[in-house]
Amino acid sequence: MATITTQSIPQTKTTPAEKRRLLLLMGPPVLALLLFFLLPLGVMALYTFQTGTLGGEMSWSLETYGRFWENTALHRLLWRSTIVSFQTSLWCILLSYPIAYYLVFRAGDRRMTLLTLIIIPAWTSYLLRILAWKLILGTEGLLNTFLLWAGWIDEPSPILLFSKTAVIVTLVYVWVPFVALPIFAALERMDKRLLEAAADLGSPPWYSFLRITLPLSLPGVLAGFLSVFIPTLGEYVTPLLVGGVNGIMYGNLIQDQFVRALNWPLGSLMSLVMLVALLPLFFLFRKSDQVLQ
Amino acid sequence: MINADKPQRKFSLSLGATYFALFTLFMYLPIALLVIFSFNDSPTLTFPLNGFTLKWYKALWENQELVTAVSNSLLVGVLSSLVATALGTMAALGVIRFDFRGKTLFLSVAAMPLVIPAVVMGVAMLIVFTHVGIPLTLWTVGIGHVIINAPYAMLIVAARLAGFEEHVEEAAMDLGADYWATLWRVTLPMSAPALAAAFLSSFTTSLDEFAVTFFLVGSDTTLPVYLYSQLRFPSRLPLVVTLAAIMMVISVFIVIVVEKLRKMAN
Amino acid sequence: MNRLTWWKLALTVSAILLLVSCDGSNENTAGSGDTAVTPDNSTLNVFEWSGYELPEFWAQFADQHPDTNVDFSFFGEDAEAFAKLQTGYQTDLFHPCSSWWQLYVDNGLVQPLDESRLQNLKDIPESLLAYGRINGQLYFVPWEWGYESILVRTDKVDTIPTSWNDLWNPEYAGHVAIYDSGETQHVVGALVLGYDPYATTPEQNEAIVQKLTELKPNLLTYWTDYTEIVQLVASGDVWIAGNAWPDTLVLLQDEGVPVEYITPTEGRMGYVCGFGIPAKAQHVDLAYDYLNAVTSVDATTFLINEYGYGAANSQAIAGADPDTVALLQLNDSAILQSTIFYESVTPEQREIFVSDWDRVKAAP
Secondary structure (H helix, E strand, C coil): CCCCCCCCCCCCCCCHHHHHHHHHHHHHHHHHHHHHHHHHHHHHHHHCCEECCCCCCCEECCHHHHHHHHCHHHHHHHHHHHHHHHHHHHHHHHHHHHHHHHHHHCCHHHHHHHHHHHHHHHCCCHHHHHHHHHHHHCCCCHHHHHHHHHCCCCCCCHHHCCCHHHHHHHHHHHHHHHHHHHHHHHHHHCCCHHHHHHHHCCCCHHHHHHHHHHHHHHHHHHHHHHHHHHHHHCCCHHHHHHCCCCCCCHHHHHHHHHHCCCCHHHHHHHHHHHHHHHHHHHHHHHHHHHHHC | CHHHHHHHHHHHHHHHHHHHHHHHHHHHHHHHHHHHHHCECCCCCCCCCCCECCHHHHHHHHCHHHHHHHHHHHHHHHHHHHHHHHHHHHHHHHHHHCCCCCHHHHHHHHHHHHHCCHHHHHHHHHHHHHHHCCCCCHHHHHHHHHHHHHHHHHHHHHHHHHHCCCHHHHHHHHCCCCHHHHHHHHHHHHCHHHHHHHHHHHHHHHHHCCCCHHHHCCCCCCHHHHHHHHHCCHHHHHHHHHHHHHHHHHHHHHHHHHHHHHHHHC | CCHHHHHHHHHHHHHHHHHHHHHHHHHHHHCCCCCCCCCCCCEEEEEEECCCCCHHHHHHHHHHCCCCEEEEEEECCHHHHHHHHHCCCCCCEECCEHHHHHHHHHCCCECCCCHHHCCCHHHCCHHHHHHHEECCEECCEEEEEEEEEEEEECCCCCCCCCCHHHHHCHHHCCCEEEECCHHHHHHHHHHHHCCCCCCCCHHHHHHHHHHHHHHHHHEEEEECCHHHHHHHHHCCCCCEEEEECHHHHHHHHHCCCCEEECCCCCCCEEEEEEEECECCCCCHHHHHHHHHHHCCHHHHHHHHHHHCCEECCCCHHHHCCHHHHHHCCCCCHHHHHHCEECCCCCHHHHHHHHHHHHHHHHCC
């Protein structure tokens, strides 16, 4: 991902004309962000101080906070969702690092084309790719048909579909191209001469990798990890379609609260809690992104 | 030394290439499956395959709801992408060419929609729209898409702007052109590939957006929301799959174009 | 090709897309609720449960208005429908169930019905109509009543369940699916524990949560749409479907799947649903015509035959397929007497049902 540094070419004293230009240029974006991003988040935060349901009586109170505090099952679900996101992100890194490495160090001139080749599926319909995985994991799907044919199981197994594992597999599939990109970028920018120097000094390739390549690629790894981890924490579509009973994630209950329970205060509080928990990670993400540049 | 490396390199080469090939296969398998089943003559999506048919493609063409959903998505996609690109470009110009207090703050906030979980975005916007009394329509969906896409548009255009010198603009202004004319006739045309890339990137995202759209949609659906509702109907599944195959092909085309543009932009 | 050509290509593509989308969708954006009230007779928007869009249900309307496009949109659960309407969803006719009717009226979301315009009202027994009369006004026309009970794949299980408690039988582990609704599961839990579902104490609610959490190891998944559960039972993934509606039974039997619909010892559950016209409906005249079409004898007889529901229109059962009637025991008054129908609940009660259910879902 391209980044913007906060340093710019030094300006001379800002003239009124320049001030006007800045206002005109930055005005609409800032306004849009304020009205349609910050304001909604603010109103959502305000809702947490109310109690009641849509269509019923709403009143100002801290009861919603109390309810959330007491509801330890919700906390544990948030924790379990964090684990799922973590595992997903980890697998994404493990699977895409070799790809990025191969592209940068082995693929030569064709590497951009090959990179594009992997990115293309990521830009096709998300929902439909999940549907396709349902086809693969389902009882009469590809995987079961194959396992039955190979004789490894006697009966088709529905467990592959409605489970936490199904959620992780599907999420990894959806996000892995997005992780390959930052790692690729980090490895690409690396000064290859360092490796040549190391080789000249007698360092075996695996040692150079451990001491030079890997550390230098870490900002990319971190950026990739976070760019999966943060959004998947709030995932609700994948768990809804393939998660069954055990694959349910925190995001599902937020959606539930809004659409089924009509408990907007609690839904808002749950969202806010997740946002606040993600905030430090978000700044870490910005930092790692900047280091990449 | 180099000779000693060779055998190992050859081994890693095939290992790496094999992994890459397998990986690519993994990525394309579900897509390939969808395309295969779109030609399969059977109402259910199970193996073994039944026979080649084009009837799903024909049925798709005749499905009125689907055509409406597609045109809604296209409308929202084009309009919201235009706005997102415009806003992103303006912000990029401001951030790259000017120095002002609060730039870091602005950048942090502007980057947030990129990583905020979709459910939170959708929910927050739903609350505000309902509270203010704005009915949920394609307009609210469009606004949601603008907020999602404008930050990335900004990044794409900013990367381009940072790449070439201000001197060009200064030179044009020294020759008497005013700032806005310079922007319009010099800067923007020179950034055209980035602008197009930003637009197309917003467009493809908008076309596929479900998670936030779900909360903001009214009685006029977009394609992803329509698809989701169809996922519940087993009898309509073949149609959905066929649509998927078509959309995949279109997305591939658009992505290739974006990549070419981005390469030119750098 | 150089960069300028690529740029032109991209712009051309965008322009074409813009033109294409402008062609087909002007009426969609224009008619989105914020323009004039003059109704055009080109579209009728109906917000329905999936399955009721079949043309046989509104054949009379289609004959009457051959040029009108009936646009169906679907919901899977009453709460979803309410959330949508409360947040400004635009539609002309919708089909919620009776335990929610009071809430719609209290929130001003429906308009009172003009009984003189409803041709088939005379055939609906007053006992059912009473559900739809709120504050002395008729707001909803009851259309169907149905059972909610346990459906079982007889070829996959050794013991056929006889009680709601049998859902917990470890024999079925991993092959049970239940409806994702807090209200429904609260009633099931109450029935199993012997409580009155609509008068539970906080301690009893806790017991229900505990009991429902113990069910989780037996579950494959929660279902939200009836076609989902039909598919799961047909494929054999689900052996026991809790909270199945009669249409599931009829559809599966038609496909030759060996299933049976149980009358648990505690009694079946039941519901009444019907149509209402939203307060902000734009095509009210068309809505009345549709109502008359859908409440006609032909349509309601089709309802019985196709899905095995009971029809509010008392004339319908005479022409219904006797096998279907027998299959669903629609004429069996003993079963009807022991059925626990959904009752109207206050938002506060409902909130408890749903948040308890969310606790069950969140539990590990």
